[in-house]
Amino acid sequence: MNIGTCIRWAVLALFVVVLFPAASMASDTKLEEKVVVYSTHGESMLELVADAFEKETGVNVEFINLKGELADRVRAEKANPQSDVMYGAPSSVYQELKAEDLFVPFTPSWADKIKPLFKDKDGYWYGTIQTPVLMFYNSEMMSKDDAPKDWWDLANPKYKNQLVFRNALSSSARATYSSLLQQFEKKGDLDGGWKFLKAVDANTKRYYGSGSLQFQAVGRKEAPLSFAVLNSVIDNKIKNKMPLEIIDAESGSPVITDGIAVIKGAKHPNAARAFVEFAGGAKAQSMLANKFNRMPTHPDAIATAPQWMGEIQFRVMDVDWGDLASKQSQWMQHWDMEIKDSGKDKK
Structure with missing residues (x-):
C-alpha cells in the first residue's frame, strides 16, 4: 500500500470517528x-x-x-x-x-x-x-453589630439562649461540628474543641431534627441565631420573606x-x-x-x-475532608452522648 492510499484510509477513519462516534465504541459500552x-x-x-x-x-x-x-x-x-x-x-x-x-x-x-x-x-x-454552611440571624431580633463575626463567638455567654441548631443527624450539622473540631485538632488542642462545643451547647436553646422546624423557630423569633446550608437560607429569605442575614465568618465556613x-x-x-x-x-x-x-x-x-x-461571596474554611472522614462518626457519637444538651441540666 503506497503512502497516498495510507493517508486516504487514515482520513476516512478519522471522518467515521468524528461523525459517527458510536461506531468507534466497543460493543461492551452498550447501556x-x-x-x-x-x-x-x-x-x-x-x-x-x-x-x-x-x-x-x-x-x-x-x-x-x-x-x-x-x-x-x-x-x-x-x-x-x-x-x-x-x-x-x-x-x-x-x-x-x-x-x-x-x-x-x-x-x-x-x-x-x-x-x-x-x-x-x-x-x-x-x-x-x-453546599456552603453559613451562620445567619434574624435581623428583626439582632443587629449586624451584635451578630457574631466568627464561629468562635458562638461560645460567648452573651449569646445564651440566642442559638437554635440542627442535631447531628443532619449531614450539614455533622460536617459543621466536625469541621470546627478539626480547627482545634490542627493546633493540637482537641480538648479545647470539645470545651468550645460545650460552651456553644450551653448557649443553645434547642436542637431540631429537621431544617423546616429550625427555620420556623428563627422565623417566629424563638432565637435569632443559627447556621444552615446557604441554599436553605436563600430559599427562606426569598420565598418565605424571612428577615435573614448571612454571616461571612472570618475563619471561613465549611463547604x-x-x-x-x-x-x-x-x-x-x-x-x-x-x-x-x-x-x-x-x-x-x-x-x-x-x-x-x-x-x-x-x-x-x-x-x-x-x-x-x-x-454571593463567602470565605471557605480550611477543612481536610479526607482526614475528617475517619474521625467524624466517632466525634459525632461523642457529641451526641456527651455534649448535646449537657448544659441544660445546670439551668
Missing part, C-alpha cells in the same frame, strides 16, 4: 436497560434527574432515598451490591467508603472542569452540588460537597457510568440549580444558575 441509584436527595429532585436521564438514554432509573442510612446500606451490600450508583451525601462519607473499597474509578468528560475541592484526585467520586460515584460490583456498570456522566454534567446541575436552588460544582452550570449563586 443496560436500567440503573439502580441509592441517594440522600429528595424524591422530587431524583425524579427530575431520572426522567431527564431516561429521556436522553432510554435507561430506566430505579432510585431509593435512604437519607442517613445510605452509607450503611452500601456497606452492608458490599459482597452483593444491589445498587449501581451512590448519589448524594457529603464528600467525607465518600472518602470513608473509598477507603473501604466500595467504589470504582471513572473519568467523565467534564472531570477536568471541576475544581480539586469538589472531586477525588483518583477519580473515585465527584461533587455534583457544593460540603454532595457527591456521586459508581459502586464496585455494580450489576449495570455501563448505565452507572452514563448516569454519573449525566448527573454531574452542566445540564443536570443547571436543572437542579434553577428548580431546587442547589449550587453547582460545574462552572458552566453556574453561568445558567440563579443570579445569587454567582454573586
Whole structure:
C-alpha cells in the first residue's frame, strides 16, 4: 500500500470517528436497560434527574432515598451490591467508603472542569452540588453589630439562649461540628474543641431534627441565631420573606460537597457510568440549580444558575475532608452522648 492510499484510509477513519462516534465504541459500552441509584436527595429532585436521564438514554432509573442510612446500606451490600450508583451525601462519607473499597474509578468528560475541592484526585467520586454552611440571624431580633463575626463567638455567654441548631443527624450539622473540631485538632488542642462545643451547647436553646422546624423557630423569633446550608437560607429569605442575614465568618465556613460515584460490583456498570456522566454534567446541575436552588460544582452550570449563586461571596474554611472522614462518626457519637444538651441540666 503506497503512502497516498495510507493517508486516504487514515482520513476516512478519522471522518467515521468524528461523525459517527458510536461506531468507534466497543460493543461492551452498550447501556443496560436500567440503573439502580441509592441517594440522600429528595424524591422530587431524583425524579427530575431520572426522567431527564431516561429521556436522553432510554435507561430506566430505579432510585431509593435512604437519607442517613445510605452509607450503611452500601456497606452492608458490599459482597452483593444491589445498587449501581451512590448519589448524594457529603464528600467525607465518600472518602470513608473509598477507603473501604466500595467504589470504582471513572473519568467523565467534564472531570477536568471541576475544581480539586469538589472531586477525588483518583477519580473515585465527584461533587455534583457544593453546599456552603453559613451562620445567619434574624435581623428583626439582632443587629449586624451584635451578630457574631466568627464561629468562635458562638461560645460567648452573651449569646445564651440566642442559638437554635440542627442535631447531628443532619449531614450539614455533622460536617459543621466536625469541621470546627478539626480547627482545634490542627493546633493540637482537641480538648479545647470539645470545651468550645460545650460552651456553644450551653448557649443553645434547642436542637431540631429537621431544617423546616429550625427555620420556623428563627422565623417566629424563638432565637435569632443559627447556621444552615446557604441554599436553605436563600430559599427562606426569598420565598418565605424571612428577615435573614448571612454571616461571612472570618475563619471561613465549611463547604460540603454532595457527591456521586459508581459502586464496585455494580450489576449495570455501563448505565452507572452514563448516569454519573449525566448527573454531574452542566445540564443536570443547571436543572437542579434553577428548580431546587442547589449550587453547582460545574462552572458552566453556574453561568445558567440563579443570579445569587454567582454573586454571593463567602470565605471557605480550611477543612481536610479526607482526614475528617475517619474521625467524624466517632466525634459525632461523642457529641451526641456527651455534649448535646449537657448544659441544660445546670439551668
